[in-house]
Amino acid sequence: MSLSEDDVRRVARLSRLALSAGELPRLQQDLSRILDLAGQLQAIDTRGVAPMAHPGAESVALRPDVVTESDRRAAYQAVAPQVQDGLYLVPKVIE
Amino acid sequence: MSLDSLIDGTLRGLAGALARREVKAAEVAGAFLDRIAAANPSLNCFITVDRERCLAEAASADRWLDAQHARLVGHPAAPDGPDAVSGRLAGVPIAHKDIFCAEGWRTTAGSRMLENFVAPYDAQVITRFRDAGAVHLGRANMDEFAMGSSNENSYFGPVRNPWDQTRVPGGSSGGSAAAVAAGLAPAATGTDTGGSIRQPAAWCGVSGLKPTYGRVSRYGMIAFASSLDQAGAFARCADDLALLLDVMAGHDVRDATSVARQDPGFASLLGQPLRGLRVGVPRDWFGPGLASGIGDAVQVALAELQRQGCTLVDIDLPASAHAIPAYYVIAPAEASSNLSRFDGVRFGHRAADYRNLDELYERSRAEGFGPEVKRRILIGSYVLSHGYYDAYYLQAQKVRRLIAEDFTRAFAQCDLIAGPVTPTSAFTLGACNDDPVQMYLEDMYTIPVNLAGLPGMSVPAGFDQGLPVGLQLIGPWWQEARLLQVAHAYQQHTDWHQFRPVGVPGVAA
Numbered sequence: 001m002s003l004s005e006d007d008v009r010r011v012a013r014l015s016r017l018a019l020s021a022g023e024l025p026r027l028q029q030d031l032s033r034i035l036d037l038a039g040q041l042q043a044i045d046t047r048g049v050a051p052m053a054h055p056g057a058e059s060v061a062l063r064p065d066v067v068t069e070s071d072r073r074a075a076y077q078a079v080a081p082q083v084q085d086g087l088y089l090v091p092k093v094i095e
Numbered sequence: 096m097s098l099d100s101l102i103d104g105t106l107r108g109l110a111g112a113l114a115r116r117e118v119k120a121a122e123v124a125g126a127f128l129d130r131i132a133a134a135n136p137s138l139n140c141f142i143t144v145d146r147e148r149c150l151a152e153a154a155s156a157d158r159w160l161d162a163q164h165a166r167l168v169g170h171p172a173a174p175d176g177p178d179a180v181s182g183r184l185a186g187v188p189i190a191h192k193d194i195f196c197a198e199g200w201r202t203t204a205g206s207r208m209l210e211n212f213v214a215p216y217d218a219q220v221i222t223r224f225r226d227a228g229a230v231h232l233g234r235a236n237m238d239e240f241a242m243g244s245s246n247e248n249s250y251f252g253p254v255r256n257p258w259d260q261t262r263v264p265g266g267s268s269g270g271s272a273a274a275v276a277a278g279l280a281p282a283a284t285g286t287d288t289g290g291s292i293r294q295p296a297a298w299c300g301v302s303g304l305k306p307t308y309g310r311v312s313r314y315g316m317i318a319f320a321s322s323l324d325q326a327g328a329f330a331r332c333a334d335d336l337a338l339l340l341d342v343m344a345g346h347d348v349r350d351a352t353s354v355a356r357q358d359p360g361f362a363s364l365l366g367q368p369l370r371g372l373r374v375g376v377p378r379d380w381f382g383p384g385l386a387s388g389i390g391d392a393v394q395v396a397l398a399e400l401q402r403q404g405c406t407l408v409d410i411d412l413p414a415s416a417h418a419i420p421a422y423y424v425i426a427p428a429e430a431s432s433n434l435s436r437f438d439g440v441r442f443g444h445r446a447a448d449y450r451n452l453d454e455l456y457e458r459s460r461a462e463g464f465g466p467e468v469k470r471r472i473l474i475g476s477y478v479l480s481h482g483y484y485d486a487y488y489l490q491a492q493k494v495r496r497l498i499a500e501d502f503t504r505a506f507a508q509c510d511l512i513a514g515p516v517t518p519t520s521a522f523t524l525g526a527c528n529d530d531p532v533q534m535y536l537e538d539m540y541t542i543p544v545n546l547a548g549l550p551g552m553s554v555p556a557g558f559d560q561g562l563p564v565g566l567q568l569i570g571p572w573w574q575e576a577r578l579l580q581v582a583h584a585y586q587q588h589t590d591w592h593q594f595r596p597v598g599v600p601g602v603a604a
C-alpha cells in the first residue's frame with residue numbers, strides 16, 4: 001500500500017512530529033514499504049479468532065488502591081527542561 | 096590464578112573468589128574499567144562509564160565482603176561464599192543496557208531525546224542487582240529506544256562486532272553483547288522485544304536469555320512495546336545466566352504484568368541428563384532463507400542434543416511465517432503510544448525555538464528522535480488511526496493469537512524447541528541502510544517467541560566463515576530452567592562458548 005505525501009503529513013500531525021520538506025519523500029517511501037509488509041496480514045483467514053492484546057492478559061494482577069509514592073517532586077523536576085516554583089513551564093495555552 | 100584469567104572466567108568463579116577475599120572488588124572493577132578505556136574507542140560498547148562511581152560501589156562491596164568474611168571464617172559450617180540471597184553477586188561488576196533507569200546515572204536509551212537525562216530512580220532490575228551486591232560497571236550502548244537489529248540506530252554511534260570490526264554486533268542490545276564477547280564485562284543486562292537479546296548474543300558468540308514475559312519486572316525499564324518487552328541477560332555460559340536470572344526474576348507490585356511464582360531456582364535442573372527430552376524442530380525454519388553455514392552449524396548442534404539422549408521431533412509453526420508483519424504492526428502501535436510521553440515538558444530534550452505548545456511538542460520530538468524511531472511512531476499512529484485500526488492493528492492481534500496457539504500445539508509434542516536464531520550472520524555496517532524492511536527480516540525466528548511471550552535463549556553453536564552462529568532454544572511458559580539445563584548440558588560437551596575474539600585492545604588474547 002503506498003502512502004501519499006498528505007497521508008504522511010496527516011500521520012506526522014497525529015504523532016506530534018515536525019517534518020521537514022526534505023524528509024518527506026524518503027519517509028513516504030519507507031513507510032509505504034513497511035505498510036506493504038504489514039499488508040501481508042490481510043490475506044490471512046482470522047475469522048473467529050479473538051485478538052490477543054497481551055501474552056499475560058489472563059494473569060494481570062490488581063494492587064490495592066493506596067498511596068505508595070513519597071513526595072519526590074524536587075528530584076523529578078531536576079530533570080525537567082524548564083520549571084519555576086515547582087511548576088513545569090510551557091508556552092501560554094489559554095489566551 | 097591471575098587477575099586476567101579470573102575475570103575471563105565464569106561469574107560463579109568470580110563471585111566465589113571475591114567472597115573468599117582472594118581478590119578485591121575494586122581490583123576486579125579496575126581491571127574491567129582499564130579494558131573498557133582501551134577498547135571502547137574502537138568498539139563503542141558503552142555510552143557512559145563513570146570510573147569514580149563504579150569504584151565507589153566496588154569499595155562498598157569490599158567493605159561488606161570483608162565484614163561477611165570476618166564473620167564466617169572459623170565457623171566450620173560456614174559456607175564458602177557470602178550469604179546465598181543477599182550477596183550472591185557481591186563485588187561482581189555488571190554492565191547494564193542504557194535502558195534501565197539507575198538513580199544518578201545518565202540513562203539515554205540510545206537517544207538524543209534523553210542525552211542529558213539523569214534518572215531520578217532505579218529500575219527494579221537495577222534494585223535487584225544492587226541488593227545482590229553487584230557493582231554497576233557502566234551503561235551499554237543500544238539501538239535508540241531498543242528499535243533496531245544492528246545497533247546502528249544509536250544516537251551515540253554504532254557498536255562494532257569484536258569478531259570483525261567492519262560488522263555490526265546485532266541489536267538492539269548490541270553494546271551488552273559485544274562487551275561480554277570482548278571481555279569488557281563478565282555479564283550484562285539486556286532487553287528483548289523482538290530478538291534484541293538473542294540476535295546480538297548469536298552474532299557476538301555469547302549466551303543470551305530472554306525470560307518468559309512477566310518473569311522480570313519492567314518497572315523503570317524505558318518502554319518500547321509493553322506487551323513484548325522483557326528484560327534478560329548476557330553471559331559466557333548457561334550456568335552464569337541461571338545465576339543472573341535468580342537475581343533478576345520475581346514479582347514486583349510496580350509492574351502489574353510481573354508474575355508471582357514459586358519456582359525452584361533457575362539452576363535447579365543444571366547437571367541433569369537430557370535423556371528422554373523431546374526437542375521440537377520447526378522444519379520450515381530450515382528453508383532457503385537460512386544461510387547454509389548457519390543451517391549446518393545448527394544441525395550439528397541438534398545432533399549433539401540427540402547424542403545426549405534427546406529425541407528430535409518435527410513440528411509445524413505455520414502462523415510464524417506471518418510473525419514479522421504482525422510484529423511490525425503491534426510493536427509500532429505500542430511504541431507510538433509509549434513514546435508520546437516524550438513531549439519536551441517534564442523530561443528529555445526540548446527544542447530551543449517554538450511559538451506555541453504544539454510547536455514545542457512537534458519540534459522537540461522531531462529533534463530528539465532518530466529516523467527509525469520516527470518511522471515506527473508514524474507507522475504506529477497510522478495503524479491505530481480511524482479507518483485502519485481493524486484492518487491492521489486488530490488483524491495483527493488475531494494473527495498473534497494464531498502464532499501463540501501454534502506454539503501451544505507444538506509443546507504438546509515436545510519439551511522444548513531448537514533451531515536457528517538468525518537467518519544470516521552479522522552483516523557489515525551500512526548494509527541495510529537503504530531499506531529498513533530488509534533489517535526487519537533478520538528477526539524472523541526470534542519475533543514469534545516474543546509474540547507468544549515464551550522464554551528463549553541463544554547459545555553459541557559454531558562459526559560461519561569466522562562469524563559466530565547461535566542455536567536458539569525456546570521453551571513453554573516459565574520453563575527457563577529447562578532451557579538452561581539443555582544449554583548447560585550442551586556446553587559441557589562443546590566449547591563454542593569458550594572461543595574469544597582476538598585483537599580486542601587492552602584484552603590479552
